[in-house]
Every structure is written in structure tokens, then in C-alpha cells.
Amino acid sequence: MAPPPELRSDCARCFGLCCVLLPFSAASGFGVDKPGGPPCLNLLDDDRCRIHATLREDGWPGCTVFECFGAGQQVSQVTYARVSWRENDNLAEMGAVLSVMRQLHEMLVHLDEVERRAPDPDAASVRTRVEQLTGADPETLLTTDVDELHEQVGGLLGAASARVRRRWPEARDLSRRDLAGQRVAGDLRGCTLRGALLIGADLRGADLTDADLLGADLRGADLTGAALSTTLFLAQPQVNAAAGDATTQLPDGLARPGHWT
Template identity: 80%
Template sequence: MAPPPALRSDCSSCFALCCVVLPFSADSGFGVDKPGGRPCLNLLEDDRCGIHATLREDGWPGCTVFECFGAGQQVSQVTYAGLSWRDGGNLGEMGAVLTVMRQLHEMLVHLDEVARRSPDDGAAAARGRIEDLTAADPETLLTSDVDELHAHVGRLLAEASARVRRGWPDAADHSRRDLAGQRMTGDLRGCSLRGALLIGADLSGADLTDADLLGADLRGTDVRGADLSTALFLTQPQANAAVGDTATLLPDGLAHPGHWT
């Protein structure tokens, strides 16, 4: 039986797939516009980034936000068994496989949280199904019904969220609302912010105990001094996109981004 996939990026075990197969734009914080399939101008021959230590200072903050959840090394070392795109790998196919694998790994991240916070047999079964798929060949990955999986996992996450937040019956529901730039400090315990647009919003000092942040857009969101330690479904890319400080409390397993002061 194959070992379970790692769910955090390890660039040393990847062939810089995100720097090659993915398209990006200067408007999104990547310095220049680049089409998919073209290596980034900062990529070195050994698959390292030439400006990794100064990405933000050099105008590439988008790179510091991105996280593949371990999909890059899974595709590089498992799906393609160590065959780099530099050595004749099918770059176009690799790009498509990476897109699928990242979605699978992100679902695993959330299902692992369900197992920790509110275990459920259905969620455990879904996790096993997805984990098996991450070890499959490219054709199987590319013909899998990822939309169906997304919908199924989404229902399981919603059910888990409801179970955890049951202790906050009066909590507000801000799901999918446009809250960009708004001030929302104070008691946000148990509230739902799933899919909410929080670009530039002020959540500084807020108590987000058991708040559901699945898919919330936290670009530029002020979370300085906020308590996110038990927030549901918060991911590293969301934290990376926000503005926090050393007083911001994050869930176990998430790191304070290096640009936070």
C-alpha cells in the first residue's frame, strides 16, 4: 500500500511544476505575465527560484501566497515516478494532472480537519477514496469526476461545520457575502464566513472561535491580533494572503507567514 500523500509543499521534491505549467499575471502579484507551459524567468536549472528570498521585495507576492498542498511533489515523484518535464515528460499533461491533484490534496486537508474536529464515517470514507485516487496514473486522474467529488466533500464539510458550530446558535451567517473593506471586529464566534469576500476587511482583534472560513477570500484582510486558532477550514494560502502579526493566533499546523510583522 502506498504511503499517504504529504499535504504540505516540499519544493525540493518537485520539478518546479507550479513555476512552469501554471499561467500567472503581473496584476495578480507575479511580477510579469506568463502563459502556462513556459518556465518562469526566475527559475534556475536546478528547479530552484533565483529570487526566493526576496520575492515580495522584488514584486512577486503572489508566489508567497501560493500553496500546492503537496500536489507538486506527488505529481513529480509518484504520478510520474521522478521523470521531470526537463527529461521528456509530457508538460501539457503534467499541468492538467497538477491541477487535479491540487484539488484532491486540498480536499484531503479539509477532510483531515473533519477527522480532528468532528469525526464522521462518511468523511472518512471520502478521504480513503480520494487518497487512493492520488496514487493513480495520469489517465485515471484526468478522467475522474472531480466536480462530483467536490460536491460530495462540500456537503460533508458543511455538515461537519454545522456540528462544530452548534454551540453558537446565535452566530451570524455571512456566507458568500461581499464584505470587502468592512470593519468586522469583536465577537465573531461560530459565524459562517464561507465563500465570503473579505478583501481588505478589518478583522483585527476579532474572536473567530469556531468560525467557518471555507473558501473565504482573505486577500489583504487585517487579522492582526485576531484569534483564528480554532477557525474551521482555514488554509495556509488564506493566511498568506491576509495581513497579520505575531499576536494573530492560527490553527495548529499553519505557519505565521514571513511577511507578517
């Protein structure tokens, strides 16, 4: 039986896929404008980044925000059995496979949280199916109905969120609200901020116990002193994009970004 996929990126075991396949722009914190396809100017021939240790200092903070949830090394090491795009000239296919794999890995991250916070046999069954897909060949991955899977997983996450948050019957629904740049205060325990626009929002000291943050845009949000240890569906890229400090309480399994002071 194959080992379960890793759900955190390990750039040392990847073919530099995000550095080649993804388009990015200087305005988004990537130093230069680059279309998808050509390698980043910082990518070395051995797939290492020449400024990996000093990305923010060198003007590439966007790279420190991105997280593939381990999809990069899964595609490199398992799907293509350590045979790089440099050898096979199959970059377009590998890019499409990476896109599918990243979505599958993100689903696994959230389904694992369902198992920890609000177990559900249906969620466990779907998780097994998704995990099996991560070990499939390129053709199987590219013909998988990812939209159908998203819909199924989304329903399971919504049900799990409701089970956890029912202890907060007066919780606010701030789903998809435009709260960019605003002070977001008051009782946020158990509230849902799914898909909310929180760019540059002031969440200092906020109590987000059992709050649902699935898909919330936290770029530049100030989480200094915020209580996030039991939030639902908060992912590493959201944390990486926000600002915080040593007093910010994060859920187990999420790393405190190096740029937080």
C-alpha cells in the same frame, strides 16, 4: 503500502510545475506577465528558483501566497516517478494532472480537519478513497469525476461545520457577503463566512472561534490580534494572503507567514 501523501508544498522535490504551468501577471504580484506553458524567468535548469529567498523583496509576493498542498511533489515524485517534463515532453498532460492532484490534496486537508473536529465515518471513508486516488496513474486521475467528489466532500464539510457550530445558535450567517474593505466586528463566534469577500477587510482583534472560513477571500485582510485558533477550514493560502502579526492566533498546522510583522 504507499506512504500517505504530504499535504504541504516542498518546492525542492517538485519539477517547478507551478512556475511553468500557471499563468500569472505583474498586477497580481508576480513581477511580470506570463502565460501558462513557458517557464518563469526565475526558474533555473535544476528546477530551483533563483530568488526563492527574496521573493517579496524582489516584487514577487504572489509566489509566497500560492500553496499546492503538496500536489507538486506528489505529481513529480509519485505520479511521474521523478521523470521530469524536461525529459518526457509531456507538459500539457502533467499540467492537467497537477490540477486534479491539487484539488485532491486540498480535499484531504479539509477532511483531515473533519476527523480532528467532528469525526464522521462517511468522511473517513471518502478520505480513504481520495487518498488512494492520489497514488493513481495519470489516466486514472484525468478520468476521475472531480466534480462529483467536490460535491460529496462539500456536503461532508458542511455537515461537520454544522456539528461544531451548533454551540453558537445565535451565530451570524455571512456566507458570500461582500465585506471588502469593511470593518467586520461584533460577535463572530460560530459564524459562517464561507465564500465571503473579505479583501482588505479590518478583522483586527476579531474573535472567530469556531467560525467557518471555507473559501473566504482574505487577500489583504488585517488579522492583527484575531483569534483564529479554532476556525474551521482556514487554509494556508488564505493566511498567506492576509496580514497579521505575532498576536494573531492561528490553528495548529498553519504556518505564520514570514511577511507578518
